[in-house]
Amino acid sequence: MSSFSAYTPLHPSIQPGCPLCKGQGYRTRADGEHAIAERCSCVGKCSFCGESGWESPPGDRWARRTRCRCGELNLRIERFNHAGVPGRHANSTRSPDSFKPSRDVMEAMSTVSKYLSGYKTTQENLGLILWGDVGRGKTHLLVAMLRELIFRHGVTARFVEFSHLLADLKSGFDRKEGVSTLLDPLVKVDILAIDELGKGRNTEFEYQILDELVSRRYNAGRTLLATTNYPPGPSTGRATGDLVAETLPPLIDRVGERVYSRLQETCDFCQLRGEDYRAKIAARGHDRLAR
Ligand SMILES: [Zn+2]
Ligand SMILES: [Zn+2]
Incomplete structure (x- = not known):
């Protein structure tokens, strides 16, 4: 489980004013029996890691890489998709x-x-x-x-x-x-x-x-x-x-x-x-x- 703060955007490239996802970065819809979530089209490539999922501190190529926070959006979408929420x-x-x-x-x-x-x-x-x-x-x-x-x-x-x-x-x-x-x-x-x-x-x-x-x-x-x-x-x-x-x-x-x-x-x-x-x-x- 993540300690990610509840109100930090789940991805650095989410457009806060996006009318489709209201700045959440994901949208949900029925896919047959179950509900699924998908990344909103407003979310571009991560500006920190280019979607590699890993970040290196700037100017220090030998420093230990850390997980980039952009991964949270995909992770939570995946968790929603495994939750078995009914399509309706x-x-x-x-x-x-x-x-x-x-x-x-x-x-x-x-x-x-x-x-x-x-x-x-x-x-x-x-x-x-x-x-x-x-x-x-x-x-x-x-x-x-x-x-x-x-x-x-x-x-x-x-x-x-x-x-x-x-x-x-x-x-x-x-x-x-x-x-x-x-x-x-x-x-x-x-x-x-x-x-x-x-x-x-x-x-x-x-x-x-x-x-x-x-x-x-x-x-x-x-x-x-x-x-x-x-x-x-x-x-x-x-x-x-x-x-x-x-x-x-x-x-x-x-x-x-x-x-x-x-x-x-x-x-x-x-x-x-x-x-x-x-x-x-x-x-x-x-x-x-x-x-
Ligand atoms: Zn959006
Ligand atoms: Zn990233």
């Missing part, structure tokens, strides 16, 4: 032209903003779990956070959708690959972002694999970010919702007690509030019936 979220950021949250979500926005400005690569960082009903912009915010952490702090990161993750692990397991080998890449990244935590069938295999993943990351002191529809709080002893009352079970009943207690220890929970879209739909239904 290629341009999900916190900027107002990308994210227009309802007023109720502003509180969560400020929590996220504080979280990002307090994040330091030199210390252990708490994780953050964004929870709330569907349609509040949780995944958008999760991706925006991941993107900022990659480009501002140079972290290695991985975005995974919970049910895809479990399916991948299950098929690897069925191919007789060891669980710990399967989990290694997910344990090694600085930031693991899990979308839709708790969504799945709740088999014993799922509980176990999630427990192992969360425990290993916990022991390694690595950060977890996640979204979930399921609220924090005490167990109700039911892992499925009451469809009549439209209540969701708490997260603890979806991920198991052990995992939940580790999450509590290592993560803050941040609720994305907002209008209840189901109530709105129900209200529209009533209107139709009345007509």
Whole structure:
């Protein structure tokens, strides 16, 4: 991980006034299923090293060469490209032209903003779990956070959708690959972002694999970010919702007690509030019936 300052330009030849990348030096777009980042056309050859990646102090050809700072731009682009960000979220950021949250979500926005400005690569960082009903912009915010952490702090990161993750692990397991080998890449990244935590069938295999993943990351002191529809709080002893009352079970009943207690220890929970879209739909239904 790099100690590169968060606000130093990532490449000496970035054009600060570039309208395409807004002076960031990279642009992102969907490439099929995944989002990718590319160097912006405004970024020329490095004026220090001519893109060799190595710099010699001027006037001393025998001095030890050092890595040129221009390498940071390519490195962070590469890290973004390995993060598995979904293509539909290629341009999900916190900027107002990308994210227009309802007023109720502003509180969560400020929590996220504080979280990002307090994040330091030199210390252990708490994780953050964004929870709330569907349609509040949780995944958008999760991706925006991941993107900022990659480009501002140079972290290695991985975005995974919970049910895809479990399916991948299950098929690897069925191919007789060891669980710990399967989990290694997910344990090694600085930031693991899990979308839709708790969504799945709740088999014993799922509980176990999630427990192992969360425990290993916990022991390694690595950060977890996640979204979930399921609220924090005490167990109700039911892992499925009451469809009549439209209540969701708490997260603890979806991920198991052990995992939940580790999450509590290592993560803050941040609720994305907002209008209840189901109530709105129900209200529209009533209107139709009345007509
Ligand atoms: Zn540019
Ligand atoms: Zn250079």
